[in-house]
Amino acid sequence: MSAPARRPDAAQNRTRIVEAARAALAESNQVHLNEIAKRAGVGQGTLYRNFPNREALLAEVYRRDVEELVTAASALLAEHEPAEALRHWLDRVIDYAEIKRGVLAALEPSAWQDLVAYSHNPIEGALGHLLDAGKAAGSIRADVDAYGVLLLIAYLGRLDGDEWESTARPLMNVILDGLSRQDADR
Structure with missing residues (x-):
């Protein structure tokens, strides 16, 4: 059974989070989730809903x-x-x-x-x-x-x-x- 489709805004949030994490990794191996949430322009709750850790x-x-x-x-x-x-x-x-x-x-x-x-x-x-x-x-x-x-x-x-x-x-x-x-x- 496949996962339910994401709302467009939720999918955009997820993409922004991944892109922010990728950019942070390009700069340093030290990746902090609160920094990634800020870079992605989302709250920490949104980040954790998409990625539990x-x-x-x-x-x-x-x-x-x-x-x-x-x-x-x-x-x-x-x-x-x-x-x-x-x-x-x-x-x-x-x-x-x-x-x-x-x-x-x-x-x-x-x-x-x-x-x-x-x-x-x-x-x-x-x-x-x-x-x-x-x-x-x-x-x-x-x-x-x-x-x-x-x-x-x-x-x-x-x-x-x-x-x-x-x-x-x-x-x-x-x-x-x-x-x-x-x-x-x-």
């Missing part, structure tokens, strides 16, 4: 980011050549990973392990879709798969927060260069 709110931020990342793969392929779509998608992965770091740092280990398990298959599927399109177009190496690329990307999580901004995107460019199909005469 901090973990529920952070989990929703994480889930929405995963959904947006997965949905973006097809949308980017509709707008760009496969290699360029992959580049744009991996750029979004960097943004997603930065928020993911904040969410995981703010949650108890058991809660974040469930979230990571939730996100793995959809993200691997979206990346596989992008890689398959690139292989079919001849721009992506035939000997790579989504699982292997995710292993490479996962190492970005080892970066310290202070080196993230200067290091994550250049390393992602190295990964992209490695995925590109090389001419036979090189």
Whole structure:
């Protein structure tokens, strides 16, 4: 049985709360619910009706980011050549990973392990879709798969927060260069 539909204003409140939490996570791992309620322009009662605790709110931020990342793969392929779509998608992965770091740092280990398990298959599927399109177009190496690329990307999580901004995107460019199909005469 599905959940009852939310009133439009209630759905907007929920969205504003999640967006405020995401913005707060981009600034700091220290996320306080009263600050998020103020940022979202809602009372604490509204926040707690939507999210009974901090973990529920952070989990929703994480889930929405995963959904947006997965949905973006097809949308980017509709707008760009496969290699360029992959580049744009991996750029979004960097943004997603930065928020993911904040969410995981703010949650108890058991809660974040469930979230990571939730996100793995959809993200691997979206990346596989992008890689398959690139292989079919001849721009992506035939000997790579989504699982292997995710292993490479996962190492970005080892970066310290202070080196993230200067290091994550250049390393992602190295990964992209490695995925590109090389001419036979090189």
